[in-house]
Amino acid sequence: MSKRNDAFFKEKKPWSIVKDELLACYFKPYVTKILTTHKPLVYVDGFAGKGKFEDGNNGSPLIALDIVNECVSATSVISSSITAYFIDLNYADDLHKNLPQQNRVIIISGAYEDTIENILSQKEGCNIFLYIDPYGIKALQHSLFKTFAKRAFNSIELLINLNSFGFIREACHVLGKDYAKDMENDFFDDLVEYDTTEFDTSAKSIEELSAIAGGDYWIKIINEYKSGKYNGYEAEKIFADQYYKKLQESYQYVLNMPLRIKQGQRPKYRMVHATNHPDGCILMADNICTRWESWQNIQKDRQPGLFEEDHEENIIDSDRIKKDLCTLLPSFTKETQINIFLAEFFSKYGPYCKSGIINGVIKGMEQNTEVVIRRNPSKTPTGKPSGFLSFDNEKQAYIRSAT
Numbered sequence: 001m002s003k004r005n006d007a008f009f010k011e012k013k014p015w016s017i018v019k020d021e022l023l024a025c026y027f028k029p030y031v032t033k034i035l036t037t038h039k040p041l042v043y044v045d046g047f048a049g050k051g052k053f054e055d056g057n058n059g060s061p062l063i064a065l066d067i068v069n070e071c072v073s074a075t076s077v078i079s080s081s082i083t084a085y086f087i088d089l090n091y092a093d094d095l096h097k098n099l100p101q102q103n104r105v106i107i108i109s110g111a112y113e114d115t116i117e118n119i120l121s122q123k124e125g126c127n128i129f130l131y132i133d134p135y136g137i138k139a140l141q142h143s144l145f146k147t148f149a150k151r152a153f154n155s156i157e158l159l160i161n162l163n164s165f166g167f168i169r170e171a172c173h174v175l176g177k178d179y180a181k182d183m184e185n186d187f188f189d190d191l192v193e194y195d196t197t198e199f200d201t202s203a204k205s206i207e208e209l210s211a212i213a214g215g216d217y218w219i220k221i222i223n224e225y226k227s228g229k230y231n232g233y234e235a236e237k238i239f240a241d242q243y244y245k246k247l248q249e250s251y252q253y254v255l256n257m258p259l260r261i262k263q264g265q266r267p268k269y270r271m272v273h274a275t276n277h278p279d280g281c282i283l284m285a286d287n288i289c290t291r292w293e294s295w296q297n298i299q300k301d302r303q304p305g306l307f308e309e310d311h312e313e314n315i316i317d318s319d320r321i322k323k324d325l326c327t328l329l330p331s332f333t334k335e336t337q338i339n340i341f342l343a344e345f346f347s348k349y350g351p352y353c354k355s356g357i358i359n360g361v362i363k364g365m366e367q368n369t370e371v372v373i374r375r376n377p378s379k380t381p382t383g384k385p386s387g388f389l390s391f392d393n394e395k396q397a398y399i400r401s402a403t
């Protein structure tokens with residue numbers, strides 16, 4: 001498959017719809033909130049595509065721009081400054097045709113990895129949102145993500161389409177293992193975005209894969225997979241877990257969001273959300289849970305299940321949430337803002353249910369004096385004890401372990 005992959009833009013496929021919904025549903029509350037920081041927002045779509053699919057559907061650039069325009073007209077913040085950069089190696093001309101001519105829109109013809117540092121230079125003090133949606137894995141240089149985290153931006157968030165299965169397939173190729181053999185026959189068939197890049201068995205390819213992964217930990221995973229310790233799906237999951245841990249060295253909250261578009265189907269790729277802001281992490285965790293519920297609901301052949309399941313097909317019940325809370329709480333001996341605690345929870349255990357459900361379990365534990373919550377204000381306007389579990393300018397809840 002060539003890097004141009006023109007067929008991709010003929011018709012918008014379910015995987016692209018799912019990804020764009022995830023972006024859109026997060027981006028609107030994100031922009032609304034970020035405008036209240038009174039600091040400029042710099043949005044970068046690093047692999048923008050054509051802007052529009054040939055079947056008339058909007059691509060990620062138009063989806064983001066519609067949201068930006070909507071938020072700017074709705075906000076009461078006067079000094080709202082938003083610049084949106086759209087980079088594409090092949091389709092800058094299409095972007096010029098398909099995107100509105102606005103001062104805030106900047107189209108760049110070139111490679112993300114060659115242009116991004118220049119775009120982000122002199123953006124200190126700004127809020128940065130990077131949407132990274134490549135076909136394959138080759139352009140995902142970990143060192144760039146690490147560098148951005150160290151810059152003095154007001155905030156930075158990354159939403160990355162991580163083709164972890166593609167990574168494992170290439171890694172097997174490099175280390176001499178036939179990966180696809182133990183995958184379901186049609187596994188890669190509808191992964192139209194897959195870019196079969198040219199990794200070979202050379203030391204250079206090993207270096208390139210380590211640069212993408214942010215280390216050489218993947219070699220051990222592939223060698224253990226080769227020795228039969230686990231199957232291809234397990235190898236991918238272990239790789240993804242370690243990839244997230246690597247990113248957590250630079251970003252405080254990293255969410256692992258495996259995407260399936262049908263119940264019972266294995267995830268085919270993962271979206272990664274990285275931020276240093278607890279509210280951003282919680283917003284994205286709630287967003288993926290809402291998206292997952294609606295994707296389940298639109299499946300025509302869906303049989304109602306007895307239990308609610310998360311996107312990794314684990315059963316969600318309050319016992320599981322409580323068990324995870326009890327494991328996490330002992331490290332919170334000092335009072336901590338509730339939003340920071342929740343973001344740590346999602347970052348550690350994954351966004352497997354909405355924050356409201358976790359709050360319900362925390363309240364039960366509070367009643368059993370298994371956890372201590374302090375609220376400011378401690379009383380409601382009518383003099384009753386406050387029960388909120390949120391943290392903002394008006395209301396602040398703090399949590400700590402009971403022991």
Ligand SMILES: C[S@@+](CC[C@H](N)C(=O)[O-])C[C@H]1O[C@@H](n2cnc3c(N)ncnc32)[C@H](O)[C@@H]1O
Nearest residue numbers: 047048049059060088089090111112133134135
């Ligand atoms: C999966 S598509 C993006 C689709 C887009 N997010 C949308 O919703 O319409 C990947 C795009 O990356 C572009 N591309 C490939 N390599 C690139 C690179 N190194 N830098 C920037 N763009 C690249 C391709 O031309 C293609 O348009």
